[in-house]
Amino acid sequence: MESKAGKRTVFLTAHTVILVNQGVKLLHFSGHTLEVGPSQAVLLKKGIYVMAEYLEEGVGFEALLLFLPVRLLKALPLPTGCKRPPADAPPYLLLPADELVQGFKAQLRRYFDHPPLALDHLMPLKQQELLLLLGAGHHRQQVADFVAEALSTAPGDLDFLVRAHLLQPVTVADLAQLSNRSLASFKRDFQRQYQCPPRQWLNQQRLAHARLLLQNGHRRVAEVAEECGFENTSYFIRIFKRQYGHTPQDLRAKTTID
Missing domain, CATH: 2.60.120.280 (Regulatory protein AraC)
Structure with a gap:
């Protein structure tokens, strides 16, 4: 209740x-x-x-x-x-x-x-x-x-599933369960469809959305991280820098100057 x-x-x-x-x-x-x-x-x-x-x-x-x-x-x-x-x-x-x-x-x-x-x-x-x-x-x-x-135990539509849960704090194991697949089957089917491991693809899509939010808004970095499915802000900042070569704060500062 x-x-x-x-x-x-x-x-x-x-x-x-x-x-x-x-x-x-x-x-x-x-x-x-x-x-x-x-x-x-x-x-x-x-x-x-x-x-x-x-x-x-x-x-x-x-x-x-x-x-x-x-x-x-x-x-x-x-x-x-x-x-x-x-x-x-x-x-x-x-x-x-x-x-x-x-x-x-x-x-x-x-x-x-x-x-x-x-x-x-x-x-x-x-x-x-x-x-x-x-x-x-x-x-x-x-x-x-x-x-x-x-x-039904039939495997669910993979593309619809991952895009529907893209910005939620969901793990690969969660997605596998929701799609009626074992974790191994989910990873195999995902690799075949996207030519990329699921965690890497999810992070790339979430980071791209986060970058767009940072360039076109004034929300705090922690808020952007949470909105894009990242529960740990430090982890978000670390992989954002690895992906784009600068931190979210650096991007926000550059966008403000421009």
């Missing part, structure tokens, strides 16, 4: 359902931001996301995150004939939280205050119940398609 507001990058290693009790959950994607309030629920594929919360005056924030293990998804009685969405489809499914889902949220919320003795056995049943409630009526096929994609 989440109860504190703040913007952060989150790596979801499992597909997830997000239910908001109070406030608004913000999910930032390339080109748009998804707002999720108490009247909605969102199914979110495993991945790396930038999340934040919006709070109205006098209203707190609270959300429930339920992670969906593969064995649970396989057990769902869903329609056949499901289709995989295109590679560039949004990694989420936004659904209305009707009266039954609202009742589910209220009951699940009470478990955090008064945990039942058999909670470990009860939670898989509650996760399955929620998915069946969300997939009732008109949304049954949409939920079935989402689950079919979640259960």
